[in-house]
Amino acid sequence: DAGITQSPRHKVTETGTPVTLRCHQTENHRYMYWYRQDPGHGLRLIHYSYGVKDTDKGEVSDGYSVSRSKTEDFLLTLESATSSQTSVYFCAISESVDEQFFGPGTRLTVL
Amino acid sequence: RKEVEQDPGPFNVPEGATVAFNCTYSNSASQSFFWYRQDCRKEPKLLMSVYSSGNEDGRFTAQLNRASQYISLLIRDSKLSDSATYLCVVPTTGTASKLTFGTGTRLQVTL
Numbered sequence: 001d002a003g004i005t006q007s008p009r010h011k012v013t014e015t016g017t018p019v020t021l022r023c024h025q026t027e028n029h030r031y032m033y034w035y036r037q038d039p040g041h042g043l044r045l046i047h048y049s050y051g052v053k054d055t056d057k058g059e060v061s062d063g064y065s066v067s068r069s070k071t072e073d074f075l076l077t078l079e080s081a082t083s084s085q086t087s088v089y090f091c092a093i094s095e096s097v098d099e100q101f102f103g104p105g106t107r108l109t110v111l
Numbered sequence: 112r113k114e115v116e117q118d119p120g121p122f123n124v125p126e127g128a129t130v131a132f133n134c135t136y137s138n139s140a141s142q143s144f145f146w147y148r149q150d151c152r153k154e155p156k157l158l159m160s161v162y163s164s165g166n167e168d169g170r171f172t173a174q175l176n177r178a179s180q181y182i183s184l185l186i187r188d189s190k191l192s193d194s195a196t197y198l199c200v201v202p203t204t205g206t207a208s209k210l211t212f213g214t215g216t217r218l219q220v221t222l
Contacts, residue, residue, distance in 0.1 A: 031208050042198070042214035043155070050208060058209075090154055097143065097202050100210060102154035 003027050006091050006103040014111050019078040021106050023091030025071075029101075031094045032074040034058075034066060036087040037105075043090065049074055081110045112137045117199050117213040124220055128189050132216045134199030135181045144182045145200040146173055149215065155198055159184070189220045 003026030013019050023032060033048040035058075045058030047066040055066050063085060065077045078085055086109050092100040117134045124130045136144070143162050147155040159166050161182055165174040172185040186193055199213035 033209075035212075040214065043212040045203075045209060048209065094208070097208055097210065098160060099145075099157045102156070104154055105152075 004091065004093055004101055004103040006089075006106050008106060009104065010107045012109045012111065013081050015082055016080050019081050019108065019110075021076045021089055021091075021108070023074040023076070023103055025074075025093045027093060027101070028071060029093040029095050031100075032068065033092040033094075033100065034064075034074065034076045035090045035092065036060065036085075037090060038087050046076065046089075081108075083110050086110045114138060114204060114211040115199050115201050115213040117216050119214060119216060121217040121219050124189050124218070126189055126191060126220055126222055128220075129185065129187045130189055130218065131183055131185045132197055132199075132218075133181050133183045134213055134216075135179075136199075136201045137180070138201065138204045139177075139180060140204075141201050143202060144173075144175060145210070146182075146184050147198040147200055147212070149196045149198055151195075155212075158197070186218075189218075191220050191222070194218055194220045 005024045007022045034046040035043045037043050044060045046064050049055045049068040067075045089106045091103040094100040115136045146158045148158045149155040159173045161173045170187045174183045196215040196217045198215045200210050203209040203211045
């Protein structure tokens with residue numbers, strides 16, 4: 001299995017609080033991605049990174065920011081969590097478009 | 112038209128049966144296609160890649176129909192362990208490093 005971890009794995013927070021999710025890889029892959037998965041919508045791209053300090057928005061980026069200061073770490077921040085951001089968040093890594101390797105996911109509940 | 116569309120199912124089949132899923136895509140210029148498998152409450156994992164007319168791996172066969180813009184996944188001799196959600200995935204239009212995921216087709220194999 002690809003060396004990719006996510007933390008925390010589960011989190012319950014309240015509306016309006018900031019939340020940061022961490023993705024850590026040991027594969028030295030160039031690309032890193034954050035997705036959210038919701039029933040009926042499938043996986044939707046939030047933000048992605050194509051190198052250290054190089055990031056870009058995905059299709060559902062509103063309310064989220066990211067940072068990548070090291071190759072191995074990609075952080076997703078919800079500046080002020082809302083109930084609509086309750087979801088399962090997956091991080092993925094890749095060296096090319098051919099295959100993305102996913103982390104185990106983070107279940108986030110915003111009350 | 113969505114970039115990729117799938118029948119959500121569920122497909123309920125007995126063990127040993129043959130089952131096929133179809134997936135339609137909108138970008139006629141797509142050159143590569145993927146099927147990912149996702150078990151309940153787990154991360155997606157690459158099952159098969161399709162670059163030309165099709166691909167076969169054991170009991171699994173993926174076929175591409177460019178004229179009609181659909182790809183199919185055929186599973187022969189279904190096993191209980193095949194029960195999962197199968198995600199149809201295409202490169203996101205206009206990009207070289209992003210993927211667009213279908214919402215998935217759920218398969219339940221029963222005794």
